[in-house]
Amino acid sequence: MKILFVANSYYSKGNGLAASARRTVEFLRAAGEDVRVLSGENCEEGGPQPDFILKNAYIPIFNGLVRSEGYQFARTQTAVIKKAVAWADVVHLEEAFFLELVTARICKKMGKPCTGTYHLHPENIFSPVYLGHSKLINHTLLRHWRSNVYNYCSDIQCPSENVKRRLEKFGFKSRLHVISNGVIPDENIRPKLDADAAENDPTKPFLVVCIGRLAAEKDQPTLLKAMRYSRYADRIQLYFAGQGPQAASIKKKAHRLYKEGIVHYEPVFRFHTREELRELAAKADLYIHCATIEVEGLSALEALQQAVTPIFADGALTATAQFALDERSVFPAKDPRALAACIDYWLDHPEERAKMGPLYAESTEQYDIHKSIEALIAMFELARKDKDAAQTQA
Numbered sequence: 001m002k003i004l005f006v007a008n009s010y011y012s013k014g015n016g017l018a019a020s021a022r023r024t025v026e027f028l029r030a031a032g033e034d035v036r037v038l039s040g041e042n043c044e045e046g047g048p049q050p051d052f053i054l055k056n057a058y059i060p061i062f063n064g065l066v067r068s069e070g071y072q073f074a075r076t077q078t079a080v081i082k083k084a085v086a087w088a089d090v091v092h093l094e095e096a097f098f099l100e101l102v103t104a105r106i107c108k109k110m111g112k113p114c115t116g117t118y119h120l121h122p123e124n125i126f127s128p129v130y131l132g133h134s135k136l137i138n139h140t141l142l143r144h145w146r147s148n149v150y151n152y153c154s155d156i157q158c159p160s161e162n163v164k165r166r167l168e169k170f171g172f173k174s175r176l177h178v179i180s181n182g183v184i185p186d187e188n189i190r191p192k193l194d195a196d197a198a199e200n201d202p203t204k205p206f207l208v209v210c211i212g213r214l215a216a217e218k219d220q221p222t223l224l225k226a227m228r229y230s231r232y233a234d235r236i237q238l239y240f241a242g243q244g245p246q247a248a249s250i251k252k253k254a255h256r257l258y259k260e261g262i263v264h265y266e267p268v269f270r271f272h273t274r275e276e277l278r279e280l281a282a283k284a285d286l287y288i289h290c291a292t293i294e295v296e297g298l299s300a301l302e303a304l305q306q307a308v309t310p311i312f313a314d315g316a317l318t319a320t321a322q323f324a325l326d327e328r329s330v331f332p333a334k335d336p337r338a339l340a341a342c343i344d345y346w347l348d349h350p351e352e353r354a355k356m357g358p359l360y361a362e363s364t365e366q367y368d369i370h371k372s373i374e375a376l377i378a379m380f381e382l383a384r385k386d387k388d389a390a391q392t393q394a
Contacts, residue, residue, distance in 0.1 A: 004088035010039035040074030104152035113387035159296035160319035182369030214244035217293035225336035281306035307357035
């Protein structure tokens with residue numbers, strides 16, 4: 001099957017959507033599918049290029065902000081898009097921006113089946129400009145996406161039940177498939193020593209790790225605020241693995257905690273490779289995920305593979321709480337007191353942490369990317385068969 005993936009910025013670094021798309025394409029190809037990519041050009045010198053190359057667009061006023069988010073829009077060059085669509089058996093849209101709007105209409109004119117993935121909420125876009133809580137703006141954009149892009153798709157991949165429920169609420173007409181973006185199976189390298197007796201060594205700081213972009217919707221400040229309510233604040237080493245547009249602000253708040261003596265270990269901020277993140281998660285005592293807007297949260301799944309006990313924010317637009325095995329690992333989003341209570345519980349009970357960690361690692365098996373690829377291929381085949389049947393009847 002010839003599958004065309006459409007994304008504005010397929011080769012962007014530090015962007016979760018692009019990374020997910022690249023990983024999916026890699027595994028689809030490994031499964032024997034013929035996959036090509038329509039995207040803006042890769043600006044990295046000597047780097048790989050998409051199969052169908054579009055020139056990158058410049059967005060007046062907002063270009064700097066867009067680039068700071070690890071993103072780049074592509075121009076809608078109709079001739080290139082038509083050539084790409086003509087090649088494909090199935091066209092898959094990774095976003096709902098103008099490129100995908102144009103591509104969806106070309107698919108309809110050319111009689112090509114079109115599918116999509118719902119990778120981000122409108123709130124992901126507007127949070128950096130402090131409009132993430134505006135229902136008028138965000139709901140208007142979501143309805144635009146629905147009517148002008150996604151309703152042209154016969155089938156939509158929803159990375160979580162949380163996403164599916166939202167799309168149903170907003171009247172999306174497409175068939176909705178709950179298919180995880182998938183996590184690459186990883187060996188658990190956590191040392192076995194704490195499995196028998198996780199001793200509470202008063203000389204050793206607790207490593208509390210937060211992995212993800214330093215951005216408004218990831219809400220790292222709630223973890224910092226929680227330190228003011230935790231009984232263990234003076235023994236916690238906070239570790240933020242990531243970079244992003246809110247880095248300066250978050251680092252300033254973290255340093256203030258240290259300067260005031262709330263935490264006795266200065267919080268660490270570093271960007272890591274996937275292998276380094278694996279090693280970090282394997283050493284962590286707790287993994288914290290505060291995001292208020294998250295369609296799935298693959299970074300959380302990757303951490304859980306290392307048998308670390310997690311704590312997840314639970315909110316209307318974040319799906320990561322679905323990974324929690326019980327209520328001890330969930331707190332209401334943006335509630336630092338509740339988060340502090342969760343942290344204190346788990347640090348009070350090292351034996352429970354040692355017991356739950358392996359169970360969390362085992363729970364990630366259902367999100368194996370190979371299972372996701374099988375489900376996606378079935379979705380693509382369904383879309384193609386439906387289109388073929390419709391054309392035969394016509």
